[in-house]
Each structure stands twice: as C-alpha cells, then as structure tokens.
Amino acid sequence: MSTRRIPLHGRLAEEFRQRIADGAWPAGSAVPAEAELCREFDVSRGTVRQALATLRTEGVIVGGQGKSPVVRQAPTTQSFSTFHSFSEWAELIGRTPGQRTVELARRAPGAAAAAELFGVPAGPAAGAGTGADRGGPLGALPQVVDVVRVRLLDGEPVMLERTSFALEEGRLLFDFDTDAGSIFAYLQSRGVDLYSARHYIDAVAADAEAAELLGVDAGSPLLRDRRITSTRDGRPVEYSEDCYLPGVINFSIDNTMDQRAPLSRVTTSSTTAPTGASDHPASRAG
Amino acid sequence: MSTRRIPLHGRLAEEFRQRIADGAWPAGSAVPAEAELCREFDVSRGTVRQALATLRTEGVIVGGQGKSPVVRQAPTTQSFSTFHSFSEWAELIGRTPGQRTVELARRAPGAAAAAELFGVPAGPAAGAGTGADRGGPLGALPQVVDVVRVRLLDGEPVMLERTSFALEEGRLLFDFDTDAGSIFAYLQSRGVDLYSARHYIDAVAADAEAAELLGVDAGSPLLRDRRITSTRDGRPVEYSEDCYLPGVINFSIDNTMDQRAPLSRVTTSSTTAPTGASDHPASRAG
DNA sequence: CAGTGGTCTAGACCACTGA
DNA sequence: CAGTGGTCTAGACCACTGC
Numbered sequence: 001m002s003t004r005r006i007p008l009h010g011r012l013a014e015e016f017r018q019r020i021a022d023g024a025w026p027a028g029s030a031v032p033a034e035a036e037l038c039r040e041f042d043v044s045r046g047t048v049r050q051a052l053a054t055l056r057t058e059g060v061i062v063g064g065q066g067k068s069p070v071v072r073q074a075p076t077t078q079s080f081s082t083f084h085s086f087s088e089w090a091e092l093i094g095r096t097p098g099q100r101t102v103e104l105a106r107r108a109p110g111a112a113a114a115a116e117l118f119g120v121p122a123g124p125a126a127g128a129g130t131g132a133d134r135g136g137p138l139g140a141l142p143q144v145v146d147v148v149r150v151r152l153l154d155g156e157p158v159m160l161e162r163t164s165f166a167l168e169e170g171r172l173l174f175d176f177d178t179d180a181g182s183i184f185a186y187l188q189s190r191g192v193d194l195y196s197a198r199h200y201i202d203a204v205a206a207d208a209e210a211a212e213l214l215g216v217d218a219g220s221p222l223l224r225d226r227r228i229t230s231t232r233d234g235r236p237v238e239y240s241e242d243c244y245l246p247g248v249i250n251f252s253i254d255n256t257m258d259q260r261a262p263l264s265r266v267t268t269s270s271t272t273a274p275t276g277a278s279d280h281p282a283s284r285a286g
Numbered sequence: 287m288s289t290r291r292i293p294l295h296g297r298l299a300e301e302f303r304q305r306i307a308d309g310a311w312p313a314g315s316a317v318p319a320e321a322e323l324c325r326e327f328d329v330s331r332g333t334v335r336q337a338l339a340t341l342r343t344e345g346v347i348v349g350g351q352g353k354s355p356v357v358r359q360a361p362t363t364q365s366f367s368t369f370h371s372f373s374e375w376a377e378l379i380g381r382t383p384g385q386r387t388v389e390l391a392r393r394a395p396g397a398a399a400a401a402e403l404f405g406v407p408a409g410p411a412a413g414a415g416t417g418a419d420r421g422g423p424l425g426a427l428p429q430v431v432d433v434v435r436v437r438l439l440d441g442e443p444v445m446l447e448r449t450s451f452a453l454e455e456g457r458l459l460f461d462f463d464t465d466a467g468s469i470f471a472y473l474q475s476r477g478v479d480l481y482s483a484r485h486y487i488d489a490v491a492a493d494a495e496a497a498e499l500l501g502v503d504a505g506s507p508l509l510r511d512r513r514i515t516s517t518r519d520g521r522p523v524e525y526s527e528d529c530y531l532p533g534v535i536n537f538s539i540d541n542t543m544d545q546r547a548p549l550s551r552v553t554t555s556s557t558t559a560p561t562g563a564s565d566h567p568a569s570r571a572g
Numbered sequence: 573c574a575g576t577g578g579t580c581t582a583g584a585c586c587a588c589t590g591a
Numbered sequence: 592c593a594g595t596g597g598t599c600t601a602g603a604c605c606a607c608t609g610c
Contacts, residue, residue: 007598033576044600046332057343057549066576066608072520080543195543202536203489203509221507223489234358250488251537253552257366257481263343263549266539293579319595330581352589352595
C-alpha cells in the first residue's frame with residue numbers, strides 16, 4: 001500500500017546501492033550491462049538508465065561510453081538539512097551539539113542582512129555608505145529578529161552564529177527556547193518552508209566579540225560561512241554568519257570533468273585534514 | 287558536417303538557454319509546456335525532458351510537478367578547469383594572473399603528499415608519528431616534484447601555492463618555465479589527463495614562510511584550499527595546498543532540497559562579500 | 573568484430589496543480 | 592475538471608570500446 005510511494009527507478013537505485021554496500025558489486029568492478037539489468041528486474045531500459053543516472057550524479061559509479069560504468073568508493077553527499085543545520089551535522093559525526101544564546105532581539109537589520117533579506121543596495125558594493133546606521137533615524141525597512149548563539153560540540157564552544165530572520169519567521173522564535181536545540185528543525189515543524197540556501201565560505205580574523213566568546217585571541221583565523229536561506233518561492237528568510245574555530249570543520253568539494261555529472265558533491269567533515277596531517281607537502285627544505 | 291557532434295537534446299538545451307538570455311523567456315516566468323516544445327521543435331518528449339533536466343541541474347529552471355517550471359536567474363556553475371586553475375579563474379574575473387616561483391625540486395614527499403599520492407597511512411590520523419622525517423634515512427617511497435609559487439593578481443601577491451606532483455607528471459615541469467603560466471594548462475597540453483579533484487576548504491593561521499611571502503603577520507588568517515587531483519582512472523597525480531589572503535576569494539555553494547537536483551553548484555568569486563559588506567548582521571547593540 | 577552505453581522515438585498511464 | 596510534469600515501456604539506430 002504505502003510501499004508504492006517510491007517510483008520504480010528509485011527502488012532500483014536503492015537496490016543497486018545496497019549491492020554495492022554488501023560487496024555484491026565490489027568497488028572498482030564494472031556494473032552489469034544495462035541490458036542484463038533489464039532482464040533481471042524485468043523493467044525497461046529507460047528505467048534502468050534513470051536509476052544508473054542517479055548513482056552517477058551521486059558519484060557512486062563513474063565512466064561508461066562503450067564499456068560498463070565502474071563502482072567507486074562513495075563520497076556520500078550530505079543532504080540539504082545535514083549541510084544546513086549545525087545540530088544535524090554534529091549528530092552525523094557522532095558528537096553532541098549544544099548552544100548558549102547570547103542575544104535574541106527584534107530590531108532594524110544590519111547592512112548585510114538588509115541587503116540579503118530585503119534587497120537593499122546599501123552595502124559598500126553599491127557605493128553608498130548607508131546602511132551602517134542601524135537603529136538610526138527611521139524605520140523604513142521591516143525589522144528583523146537577530147539571534148546570536150555560541151554553538152558547542154560536546155560542551156566545547158566551536159562556533160559563533162549570528163543570524164537575522166525575516167520578521168514573519170523570526171517572531172516564531174520568541175515562542176522557542178533557543179538554548180534547547182535546532183532552530184532549523186523548529187521552524188520546519190512550524191511549517192516554514194526552508195528550501196534552498198547559498199553559502200559563501202571564506203576566512204576572517206576574529207573580532208573582539210568572537211574572540212571573547214570562542215576563547216581565542218582577536219585577529220586569529222576563523223572559517224566563516226555566510227548563508228542566505230530562501231523558501232520555495234525564492235523569498236529570503238534567513239541571513240546567517242557562522243564563524244568556526246579552525247580545525248573544527250572543513251568543506252570538501254568533489255569535482256569532475258564528466259559532462260554527465262556537471263555539479264559538485266559538497267561535504268562538511270570534522271577532521272581538519274584529508275588524512276589527518278596538517279603540515280605542508282612542500283616547504284623549504286633548508 | 288561537424289555540427290552534428292552535439293546531440294539533439296544538447297542543442298535544445300542551448301536554444302533554451304539562449305531564449306532565457308535573450309529575454310524571450312524572462313526570469314520568473316513559466317517555461318512553455320513540454321508538449322508544446324515537442325510540437326515546436328518536432329522532437330520526442332523524452333528529448334525535451336532531457337534538455338530541461340540539464341537546465342534543471344544547472345539551476346536555470348526550478349519547480350514543476352503539475353505546473354510548468356519557472357525560469358530562475360542563473361548562478362552559472364564554474365567548469366572543472368575554471369574551478370581548478372588559478373590562471374583561468376583570474377581571467378574569468380577579469381584580472382591578470384601571475385606567479386613567482388619560489389622553489390622547484392625533486393625529492394621525497396612530505397607526509398600529507400605521501401598520504402594522498404601514494405596512500406601511505408603515515409599521517410597522524412593513523413596514529414604513527416612517521417612521515418615527518420622528509421629526506422630521512424631511505425627512499426622507499428617514490429619521489430615527487432615539489433613546486434612552491436607565489437600567485438599574483440594584477441601583480442599583487444594573493445596566494446601561496448605548494449604543490450607535489452607524482453614523478454611521472456612532475457618531471458615534465460623541468461621542461462617548463464613555471465614563471466610563465468598555468469601548470470594545469472601545460473600538463474594538459476602534454477597529454478596529462480587531469481579528470482577529477484577533491485578540495486578541502488578551511489582556515490589556517492599563516493606560518494612564517496607564508497607570512498613573509500604574502501606580506502602579512504604570522505598567525506593572521508588565510509583561506510586554505512587543499513586539493514587532490516586524479517586522472518580518469520583514479521590515480522592521484524597532484525596534491526596541492528593553496529593559501530589565499532582573506533578577501534581575495536570566496537567559495538560559494540548553492541544547495542536545494544529539490545530531489546531532482548541533488549548536488550550543489552560551486553562557484554569561486556573575488557568579491558569578499560555577498561553584496562560587498564563584511565560587517566555582521568547581528569552584533570551587540572549595546 | 574561483438575558488446576556496450578548514448579540517443580531518440582511514440583505512446584501510455586498516473587499524480588499533482590490550479591481554476 | 593483540464594493541463595501539467597513524473598514515470599514507464601518497447602523498440603530503433605548510432606558511437607564508442609576492446610578484442
């Protein structure tokens with residue numbers, strides 16, 4: 001009854017993944033020919049191809065063109081929510097997430113939040129020097145709800161999170177204990193349709209507040225993840241600026257020249273290095 | 287004659303992109319129904335769907351399911367080579383790339399390079415403290431070719447690049463003027479099949495060498511991009527550790543809950559902020 | 573050369589959307 | 592309800608791979 005919710009090609013893809021996990025299709029070996037899979041499962045070739053295309057975009061199989069694709073060690077892509085939510089990510093890597101709320105306030109947006117949430121061209125990029133006068137003369141702009149939290153991993157502070165929500169969603173947070181858990185999960189449970197996000201990753205020096213809250217010196221390196229989250233119809237709902245201590249997290253990006261897998265797999269992990277070492281491959285010998 | 291190299295669905299996709307660029311299909315509007323496109327181009331529905339699927343994974347159109355997909359402002363994904371090559375990236379953003387070679391040497395690999403290129407489990411992650419003794423007693427491992435370069439944008443130093451190549455490819459570099467241009471382009475011209483790469487992005491403090499070469503204080507923040515590049519058959523060829531000055535580059539990741547676009551679009555850009563501002567959306571009001 | 577995946581067609585049924 | 596995309600089938604031809 002309820003098992004029919006998943007389309008046939010999806011069930012095929014799942015079966016294929018299972019066989020790879022079980023070792024029935026060992027990594028490095030070739031996948032059976034499409035024609036053979038058609039016979040075995042008694043399905044059309046199009047359906048088999050759709051299932052294989054799924055595995056291909058997942059990076060589970062590679063190659064083809066005249067020969068069978070080959071099974072690859074799977075660099076499982078993280079789901080949207082795992083990539084988006086600190087709490088969910090922490091649990092994925094087997095750590096205990098936590099948070100200490102520094103501030104929860106309703107007020108006029110800062111310059112960056114105003115630009116991202118309301119499209120105000122007030123940023124320095126637009127030339128004008130406006131927008132920095134938060135709480136200034138008037139309130140032409142809608143207000144936002146600002147949340148500042150220190151995020152913890154096994155009780156240790158590892159990240160400073162500064163978020164601005166559009167008022168419609170942000171007001172829900174005054175009914176929520178922001179020390180309790182995931183805002184992302186809470187907003188979803190309240191029906192907020194968080195659908196897509198864009199992240200900007202770079203490195204910054206710790207400012208005074210971050211330094212104090214994270215227990216490092218001002219000016220020391222932090223990994224910054226700024227993100228804008230939007231609903232299904234494209235309305236920006238959240239602007240957040242998350243600053244991580246170095247060594248806590250890294251973003252891994254998998255890329256290929258394969259035209260059939262045009263995008264990238266992105267993963268966040270907790271180990272600081274590919275294999276653990278953080279020294280340089282090539283540095284002065286003398 | 288030669289125009290037939292591109293499959294029909296590919297030409298359709300190109301035509302669709304053109305119409306969007308021309309404004310014939312304005313952003314925000316709905317794409318014509320599949321059935322109508324079938325009639326207009328006199329092609330099968332499967333072909334139209336394949337073309338639309340391409341645009342969907344590119345993020346050019348979104349939505350569907352009972353209603354026509356909608357045109358979205360295109361966040362063009364960068365190609366593998368643009369994402370991979372500093373020179374190509376610099377030209378994309380309209381700047382002039384440059385480089386100053388600090389060192390070109392053949393020798394035993396460092397710990398991280400040995401781990402990534404030869405699978406040596408010598409890193410601290412494996413527990414043992416070996417691998418740090420570069421140039422030590424013996425040469426059980428194959429040697430590598432190390433290249434250290436300062437990369438320039440319009441003549442200004444912005445990145446320190448420390449790369450180790452497998453010997454087979456690296457030896458080609460002794461026939462190349464590493465001050466002249468892109469090693470990536472050179473190796474490709476020599477037939478080296480650079481096919482896929484994995485990047486690890488994090489933040490680090492500048493060490494003494496980086497500080498001196500980039501003209502910053504030791505301990506100041508750098509954005510680090512470590513990458514392993516492999517050939518088509520999966521053999522690792524290059525391990526590189528690139529450290530950028532803050533504000534020079536940022537990595538942007540586009541993510542969706544849409545099951546049909548499971549992956550991410552990754553872009554590198556030169557502006558430091560989404561809209562230019564680098565101040566915080568929410569910081570202490572008092 | 574035989575076998576493989578890449579492309580394309582024509583037609584069918586279903587699930588979802590919105591009036 | 593009519594129209595849309597999502598799924599699935601059956602069959603065909605071609606381009607590429609490797610023997």
